[in-house]
Amino acid sequence: MSRTLGASILLACLALAGCGGGRAAGADPAPAATVTVTASPAVTEPPKASVPPTKPKLTKAERLLDQTRKNNKDLSNGAQTFILADGGGASGAIKAEIKPCQASPSSYYTARHGCFIAVYVAFSSGVDNLPINAADFYILGPENRRYNQGVGDAGLVPMEVERLYFSNLNKGEVLDGFLSFDAPAHGRLVYDPAYATSQIFWSY
Structure with missing residues (x-):
């Protein structure tokens, strides 16, 4: 073999990636190397702790008025309580005394709803221009039926009584007087002035 022919064969072998180490024709290709990809987890911020809303601190007077509103729902006969005006202030005080049932105080009248009931109320004002109105009172009987004052007076309140x-x-002034109802023997007297923040109930 001449030197020129040997050099040509050597170059051909190098081009084919080596004569002896090359893959045979038709052989399966070598498997690709396995590549493992690791995804880094997304960084999430820890949830922020929920901060409960802070309740405004109540003054001593506000706490007293809150308790009064609760107590006003079921006062005993003759009890005194605050009158609560718009804005939560105490405008004054009121006391109510419900007199026992009188089925027939006069031979000229008969109670349509069971009894004639007299109510004595007394006010003490803590502000100027505190409106007092007899129409703000009524009685709630069984099944929440309402009985307005002044119905069936029947001479229950004597003429000489205010x-x-x-x-x-005005501030510091006191007022008292009587109301009368034709209503059941047992129920609740309600004071519900338009300017107040809650109703007042006396059970009798």
Whole structure:
């Protein structure tokens, strides 16, 4: 073999990636190397701790008024309580005394709903121009039926006794008077003035 022919064969072998180490024709290709990809987890911020809303601190007077509102739902006969005006302030005080049932105080009248009931109320004003109105009172009987004052008076309140009418009280002034109802023997007297923040109930 000449030197020129040997050099040509050597170059051909190098081009084919080596004569002896090359793959035979038709052989399966070598498997690709396995590549493992690791995904880094996304970094999430820890949830922020929920901060409960802070309740405003109540003053001593506000706490007293809150308790009064609760107590006003079921006062005993004759009890005294606050009158609560718009804005939560105490405008004054009120006391109510419900007299026992009188089925027939006079031979000229008969109670349509069971009894004639007299109510004595007394006010003490803590502000100027506190409106007092007899129409703000009524009785709730069984099944929440309402009985307005002044119905079936029947002479229950004597003429010489002061009845409760509309009035505006100044600070420090006191007013008292009587109301009358034709209503059941047992129920609740309700005071519900338009300016107040809650109703007042006396059970009898």
